[in-house]
Amino acid sequence: MPFPRFRSISFLPKKRERAAKVEEAEEPTIIEIFLFKSDACVFCPRAEEVIRETIEDFDASVFKFTVINVTESPEAAEKYGIFALPTVMIGGVSITGIPEPEMLLKMILGAKVTKKKGAAE
Amino acid sequence: MSEFTIERVKTGIPGLDELIEGGFPRGDTILIAGKAGTGKSILAIQFLFKGATLYNESGVLVTLEEPPHLIRRNMLRFGMDLAQLERAGRLAIVDLSPSKEVTPVTVGEYPSFDLSGLEAIILNHVKRLNAKRVVIDTLSIMAYKFRSRDILREEFFKLCASISRAGCTLLLTSEIPAQDTGLGVFDIEAFLASGVIVLYNEKISDTSRSRSIEVLKLRGSKHSSRIHSMRITDEGIRVWPGEITPGH
Numbered sequence: 138m139p140f141p142r143f144r145s146i147s148f149l150p151k152k153r154e155r156a157a158k159v160e161e162a163e164e165p166t167i168i169e170i171f172l173f174k175s176d177a178c179v180f181c182p183r184a185e186e187v188i189r190e191t192i193e194d195f196d197a198s199v200f201k202f203t204v205i206n207v208t209e210s211p212e213a214a215e216k217y218g219i220f221a222l223p224t225v226m227i228g229g230v231s232i233t234g235i236p237e238p239e240m241l242l243k244m245i246l247g248a249k250v251t252k253k254k255g256a257a258e
Numbered sequence: 259m260s261e262f263t264i265e266r267v268k269t270g271i272p273g274l275d276e277l278i279e280g281g282f283p284r285g286d287t288i289l290i291a292g293k294a295g296t297g298k299s300i301l302a303i304q305f306l307f308k309g310a311t312l313y314n315e316s317g318v319l320v321t322l323e324e325p326p327h328l329i330r331r332n333m334l335r336f337g338m339d340l341a342q343l344e345r346a347g348r349l350a351i352v353d354l355s356p357s358k359e360v361t362p363v364t365v366g367e368y369p370s371f372d373l374s375g376l377e378a379i380i381l382n383h384v385k386r387l388n389a390k391r392v393v394i395d396t397l398s399i400m401a402y403k404f405r406s407r408d409i410l411r412e413e414f415f416k417l418c419a420s421i422s423r424a425g426c427t428l429l430l431t432s433e434i435p436a437q438d439t440g441l442g443v444f445d446i447e448a449f450l451a452s453g454v455i456v457l458y459n460e461k462i463s464d465t466s467r468s469r470s471i472e473v474l475k476l477r478g479s480k481h482s483s484r485i486h487s488m489r490i491t492d493e494g495i496r497v498w499p500g501e502i503t504p505g506h
Contacts, residue, residue: 175374183370207375211382218354218361220376221404226362233404234368244365 168248169201171226173219176208184223184235191238192245264478267315267391267427270308271301273497277473277482282427282453286477287418289397289450291432291441292457297469297490298431300336301457302393303329304494305429307338309391310348317391318350318383318426320376322399325357336494350383356399369406373413377420384424392426398433398442414450452477457488471497 172188174181185204192200207214207222214220221233225241228248232240266281275281282288290298306317319340321329329351330340343349354376380392397414404410421428430451432442441448441456448454453476462468471488473481487501 173375175378177374177377178372180370180372207378211375211378214375215352215354215379215382216360218358220354220379221367221371221373222375223371224375229362230365231362232366232368233364234370236368240366 166199166249167201168199168227168245169203170245172202172204173207173214173217173222173224173226174204175206175222178222180235181223184225187236187238188225188241191241268308268313269305270312271304271495271497273486273488273499274471274495276499277471277486277497278453278476279479279481282476283478284427285422285425286452287422287428287430287450288453288455288476289430289432289441289448290455290457291434293434293436293459296457296459297488297495298433298457299324299329299395300333300490301455301495302395302429302431303333303340304336304338306349306391306393307333307340307343307494310343315390316348316350316387317393318352318380318387318389320352320354320380320392320394322354322394322403323356323396325355326351326353336492338494347387350387350389352379352383354379364403367405369409371406371409373410373417377417380417380421381424384421384426390426391429392421393429394431396431396433398431418450448475453479458485 170188170192172181172185174185188202192202205213207219217226219226219231223235224231224233225236225244227241227244228251230244230247232244265284266275266279267284268275268281269278290302292298303319306319309315309317319329333340340349340351344351383389384392400410400414401407418428418430434440434442441454454474456472456474458470458472459467460470469488469490470485472485473483475481482499484502487498489496489498
């Protein structure tokens, strides 16, 4: 008995579509780090040092590091409801005081996962 | 006795100024303490409203608990249109309430911080409006927001001093927990302030409660040492200086 002939139907995306998806996923995700500091804050310079030391091992293009001096821009602190300094904000979460590098890495990882999830949806 | 007189800031709250030699000493920090529902926020906001409308003194309200739109709505009930004062540049409402949409989620805290951010936010509005009155409502929320109580205590001393140096009279509200006998959650509230006013809403029978007010301390003033009747009327808080509350 001859083998019945079926039309082949593929549920996999075409080669071109697959390539586009891979390209999209590999696009570098930029993680934004904000440090809120003030001129009067004695802990803030150390917090800034810890952040710079933590991210220097990574590709510089992965991060966008912004320092907000609340003494000069109190409106920015008010907008985000941040009044204890130093405060580091990464991807919608924040930590107050001089952060430990491990905690910063966790926050960075969390922000990266959230961004990727958001991009996939 | 010296003839030196302390400059007074009239509260504008009917009956209260009579208990405190005409008003709060200018530039002082006054604590308004009381259990939930005793009228602390109303009294503090009324102080700002009357300052702006009767005494030409602008004010800054820092809300750490209740969102501004609810404060505006609730004060309208007493005929106090805060939005109008804001538009006229006589009042600033600083929203630091947890309901603020863009506030990041706090994942932790290290005991190496200060409140210089709060100071910068408040002084920015004080300078902008040339404000003479500041209210922080409520101090107690800070105890739930931060774990490092020792730091908070020290930082509050610095903050109060800084607002006072800017020429403002500061009112802090403090919620006394239900079964507590102190003046708030920090145990140092009374030391922060040079004046303490306590509000009560005591049950006097199975079917009724009685509101009252007590001036517990007011440095540099000869104040009443009795507990006086107080009511929340359609026009806000009113104190009856000649009426001693039946609950005490």
